[in-house]
Amino acid sequence: MSKTFFLTLFLFFYLAGCAFGQTKFEKESRLKIRQVPLQARLFVDSLGFQQKVKWYYEQNLQGNSIEAKFKVERKLYSVEFDTVGNLQDIEIGIGWQDMPAATIENICTALHAQYTSFTIHKIQVQYKGEPSALLSLLNKRQTEEPYTTNYELIVKGRIGRNVKLYEITFNQLGILTDTAEIIFRNTDNLQY
Amino acid sequence: MVMKLFFGLLLLTYSVASNGQGSYQSGILPVLNVNKSISEGWSANVKWESRQSLASGQSLNESRTEFRYILSDISLITSKKVGLNNSLAGGYLMRIRGDKWIHRAIQQFTLVKRYSTLRLSHRFSTDQTFDPEELTELRLRYRITVELPLEGASVDPREFYVKINNEYLNSFQGKTYELEIRTVPLLGFGFTDSNKIEVGIDYRADAFLKNELSSNIWININWFVTL
Numbered sequence: 001m002s003k004t005f006f007l008t009l010f011l012f013f014y015l016a017g018c019a020f021g022q023t024k025f026e027k028e029s030r031l032k033i034r035q036v037p038l039q040a041r042l043f044v045d046s047l048g049f050q051q052k053v054k055w056y057y058e059q060n061l062q063g064n065s066i067e068a069k070f071k072v073e074r075k076l077y078s079v080e081f082d083t084v085g086n087l088q089d090i091e092i093g094i095g096w097q098d099m100p101a102a103t104i105e106n107i108c109t110a111l112h113a114q115y116t117s118f119t120i121h122k123i124q125v126q127y128k129g130e131p132s133a134l135l136s137l138l139n140k141r142q143t144e145e146p147y148t149t150n151y152e153l154i155v156k157g158r159i160g161r162n163v164k165l166y167e168i169t170f171n172q173l174g175i176l177t178d179t180a181e182i183i184f185r186n187t188d189n190l191q192y
Numbered sequence: 193m194v195m196k197l198f199f200g201l202l203l204l205t206y207s208v209a210s211n212g213q214g215s216y217q218s219g220i221l222p223v224l225n226v227n228k229s230i231s232e233g234w235s236a237n238v239k240w241e242s243r244q245s246l247a248s249g250q251s252l253n254e255s256r257t258e259f260r261y262i263l264s265d266i267s268l269i270t271s272k273k274v275g276l277n278n279s280l281a282g283g284y285l286m287r288i289r290g291d292k293w294i295h296r297a298i299q300q301f302t303l304v305k306r307y308s309t310l311r312l313s314h315r316f317s318t319d320q321t322f323d324p325e326e327l328t329e330l331r332l333r334y335r336i337t338v339e340l341p342l343e344g345a346s347v348d349p350r351e352f353y354v355k356i357n358n359e360y361l362n363s364f365q366g367k368t369y370e371l372e373i374r375t376v377p378l379l380g381f382g383f384t385d386s387n388k389i390e391v392g393i394d395y396r397a398d399a400f401l402k403n404e405l406s407s408n409i410w411i412n413i414n415w416f417v418t419l
Contacts, residue, residue, distance in 0.1 A: 190339060
């Protein structure tokens with residue numbers, strides 16, 4: 001009896017230890033409106049959208065941030081701030097029709113060169129700049145102040161027999177600037 | 193919202209299960225799932241499952257309460273990723289019931305879809321059960337599973353989630369056909385992405401095609417560990 005008990009106990013701690021040792025720290029949690037820095041709230045309010053805003057606190061190894069997410073005219077907006085409420089960037093889900101033709105051509109050329117075949121799952125435009133510049137850009141669709149435009153694509157790419165999901169960043173002209181492989185969360189509890 | 197859905201389904205499952213007119217059995221069903229990646233795209237799953245009966249009878253009015261060990265299942269399944277979201281798997285299960293050993297071959301295809309705030313999995317599987325005292329049983333199964341995080345947009349470490357399974361099992365044995373339906377609402381907690389525990393009710397209904405409803409209600413405790 002005691003042998004079985006100690007064997008079970010050993011197995012429990014061995015399995016628990018193995019599993020805890022492989023953790024990558026990343027956590028996203030909902031925030032109540034009163035927990036959001038005033039500066040961030042005021043910026044989102046000034047965008048003038050009436051939609052319901054969901055606030056998130058994201059913790060990862062690169063640093064923590066606060067994100068406001070909402071939908072306007074079927075497009076998903078994500079406004080990212082640092083933890084004290086300074087604006088970092090604005091990302092908007094878009095389609096091919098929202099991008100300049102020359103940029104699309106450059107992106108397609110780069111993807112054809114990189115992958116045997118590919119499927120685009122999602123496109124986001126990312127704006128970075130001073131709050132006043134981005135506010136004007138979103139409200140009036142133009143601004144005199146400087147800002148940066150990037151395009152983030154979620155791409156299912158095949159290289160030979162390997163199929164993976166990537167987050168690929170292009171600049172305003174459609175020049176590839178960064179590629180990161182997306183690592184999926186564990187699916188064992190959905191499979192067995 | 194997700195918790196309301198979970199408790200609603202839990203109550204509904206319990207209410208359907210406890211109002212059943214036919215025979216029933218209830219008990220505890222602890223399951224340990226250990227997963228290990230073998231090489232690029234390949235992984236192995238070792239599962240141990242044990243059934244303990246707490247009560248049974250021809251109807252709820254004639255129920256008999258007793259703690260009784262029923263059986264243990266031990267299985268080994270090897271899985272190969274065949275796409276971004278799909279995997280093919282095959283393996284063997286050994287059922288130990290008293291001094292009787294029953295063997296089962298398992299084949300399955302799983303598709304996991306990821307949405308912005310949930311994950312959905314479709315599992316298509318077949319199995320063949322070889323019992324020395326009975327005709328070989330062939331089953332065709334389909335299971336749909338939804339996983340809903342209770343905080344944020346995905347299940348992160350140290351967060352709760354709700355998982356709901358609904359499975360349809362078509363059984364062919366000799367000239368007989370049976371349909372079993374399983375509904376399993378579970379409350380899960382992820383210690384890490386590779387260490388999760390789930391607790392809920394596993395309700396199984398069969399024999400209703402012959403108007404002889406047979407219900408099995410298990411308190412399901414699942415522990416998933418990835419090494």
